Amino acid sequence: MTAQPAHEDATTSAPRCWCCGAERRDDELVHLGNHPEVAVCVGCARWLHRRATQLEDAQHPTIAGRWRSVVHSARTYVIDKGWHQRGVLGVLLRRIDRHLP
Known part of the structure; x- marks a missing residue:
């Protein structure tokens, strides 16, 4: 009858997208280079890319x-x-x- 640490429950659950919170398999998530603990789903990665492009377009009009x-x-x-x-x-x-x- 040993108490389980609370962090074990978090590691056994399915990984979640940091943007929308949807549960996904780890191979369905895009991990950030210097922060591999941060991951977003493909839909949110596409949205982030569009937002980044909008920022770049605003800064450098073409x-x-x-x-x-x-x-x-x-x-x-x-x-x-x-x-x-x-x-x-x-x-x-x-x-x-x-x-x-």
């Missing part, structure tokens, strides 16, 4: 950055209208979104 800004505005409009959740149209929009910056 024609490509303006095009990405237009795409971002269109993406925001579609999400605000809820079109991404509408049957076949939603499937098509989400598929297109995977290939846009």
Whole structure:
């Protein structure tokens, strides 16, 4: 009858995304280079990449950055209208979104 340390329970549970908190297998998470204890899921990594690109575009404006800004505005409009959740149209929009910056 020995007491179990509390930290053992945390290590036996499934790893979680530090961004959204979703439980994932370790091979489904992206680990940060100097901080391997920090990991995010692929969806959050994609979102972080888009945010980093927006910051870079704001700091160093280019024609490509303006095009990405237009795409971002269109993406925001579609999400605000809820079109991404509408049957076949939603499937098509989400598929297109995977290939846009």
